[in-house]
Amino acid sequence: MNRFGNPDRNRAVAVWLFATAALVFLMVVVGGVTRLTGSGLSITEWKPIMGAIPPLNDAQWAQAFDKYKQIPQYAQVNAGMTLGEFQGIFWWEWLHRLIGRLIGLVFGLPLVVFLLCRAAPPRSVFRQWAMPDRLIWRCVVLLALGGLQGLIGWWMVSSGLSERVSVAPERLATHLGLAFVLFAGLIWTGLEAWNGEDHGRPPSGWARGATLLVCLVFLQCLLGALVAGGHAGLVYTDWPLMNGAVLPPADWSLGVGAFLHDQALTQFNHRLVAYGLLIAVSIYAFQAWRWRVAEGMGAGAFILAGVVWMQALLGIVTLIHAVPLWLGVLHQAGAAVVLAAATANLWVVLRAQPRIFISGPRSMGR
Structure with missing residues (x-):
């Protein structure tokens, strides 16, 4: 308009x-x-x-x-x-x-x-x-x-x-x-x-949480690119362990470059941040439901949590099947969907108008 x-x-x-x-x-x-x-x-x-x-x-x-x-x-x-x-x-x-x-x-x-x-x-x-x-x-x-x-x-x-x-x-x-x-x-x-x-008055804790989730999603996308670039998804295709170990031997002779080029380390880092993101987004969605801070925030939180969990499950299936073309493409597309959901969620949070509670818990960070 x-x-x-x-x-x-x-x-x-x-x-x-x-x-x-x-x-x-x-x-x-x-x-x-x-x-x-x-x-x-x-x-x-x-x-x-x-x-x-x-x-x-x-x-x-x-x-x-x-x-x-x-x-x-x-x-x-x-x-x-x-x-x-x-x-x-x-x-x-x-x-x-x-x-x-x-x-x-x-x-x-x-x-x-x-x-x-x-x-x-x-x-x-x-x-x-x-x-x-x-x-x-x-x-x-x-x-x-x-x-x-x-x-x-x-x-x-x-x-x-x-x-x-x-x-x-x-x-x-x-x-x-x-x-x-x-x-x-x-x-x-x-x-x-x-x-x-529109200048909302988002609860500061929720704004920080939503920003953290965007940063974690973006970091996970970059780590996924390192896995893809190093063809690390074609090795260690078992889960939850990697060839029977938490972390197989990495080539530390590469120094800092091991974080970019070693197949074991890049895949391990991608898995580790995925676990952290799953925990963070689950806590965020649960708190959004429990505290009901502002209109629209709950829906955004649950949509984000849903797509993150779907992407994690898709990543596991893609890995254990050694990255067939259609699953690999679907997983990369899923990363973009997760980033879109995290971005939209942060936008909603920053424009949110907090609810006024007569009784019960107050919003996070207030």
């Missing part, structure tokens, strides 16, 4: 932001397929503009295949691959990059339109599409982060073109982490555009 009535709210802007978030979610899913099929290194060049055009004839396909044959992944993993098999992995990486370009257009062009509408006369029909003042800098930051994501994507791919047969795990974690920052930022800003500015 922004028919000259509430200049702080624009639901057209909100729909645009949510649509862009949906595209980012799609890119995360396709990125998961790209990683699990070993397709990420099939395109060995970074051409932001001309790279949108795939090979169009036999000669161009042969040239692209010849370039792929020059990298270690072909020699050590895919030697003898046919052109048809190469095309199979090429199209996944090409689609992943195409969605990235599409996100740039879907976000960038409407942003210009919404900003130009601000220059329209106050009673003009175009004025209703003007972006609220307080959202401008947020959208500009999101646009800049989107551009940075493209650079980081190539930085990630380049790590697997000379000395490795896959991308560096820490670069994969950086790439996925920034995608999740963009995803959460789009959701948060979309909620702000849909509802307008």
Whole structure:
């Protein structure tokens, strides 16, 4: 609603932001397929503009295949691959990059339109599409982060073109982490555009708790990326122990790098934070039900707890089946869903109006 009535709210802007978030979610899913099929290194060049055009004839396909044959992944993993098999992995990486370009257009062009509408006369029909003042800098930051994501994507791919047969795990974690920052930022800003500015009075304890949960979810996403980048989900596929031990021997000769590259340690850390997150979100949801602090907070807490538990169970099933493609992709998509729920929950908490109790317990932190 922004028919000259509430200049702080624009639901057209909100729909645009949510649509862009949906595209980012799609890119995360396709990125998961790209990683699990070993397709990420099939395109060995970074051409932001001309790279949108795939090979169009036999000669161009042969040239692209010849370039792929020059990298270690072909020699050590895919030697003898046919052109048809190469095309199979090429199209996944090409689609992943195409969605990235599409996100740039879907976000960038409407942003210009919404900003130009601000220059329209106050009673003009175009004025209703003007972006609220307080959202401008947020959208500009999101646009800049989107551009940075493209650079980081190539930085990630380049790590697997000379000395490795896959991308560096820490670069994969950086790439996925920034995608999740963009995803959460789009959701948060979309909620702000849909509802307008509102200064609630959240109980301080609940605000801290909701913030902690967002941080734990994001950390768990990064640890999951390290597991994926190091192919650590393909080893120690028993649960709850790891090859019959709590923590199998780790290669500590790597020093601090063991936390990034050792398969046993990265999987152990991913499991450990998962347990901590399960405990924290369960306590949070129980307390939200018990104290009934503010309208809407209970629902948000229970939804978050539900998706976290579902994601944990999915992670166990994915692990014990040695990460089949469909389960691996579903688990990565689940991580995005959990982050969306945690982000929305924090947004609700920060806008909450505490209940006034006549008797009984008072809200946490008050």
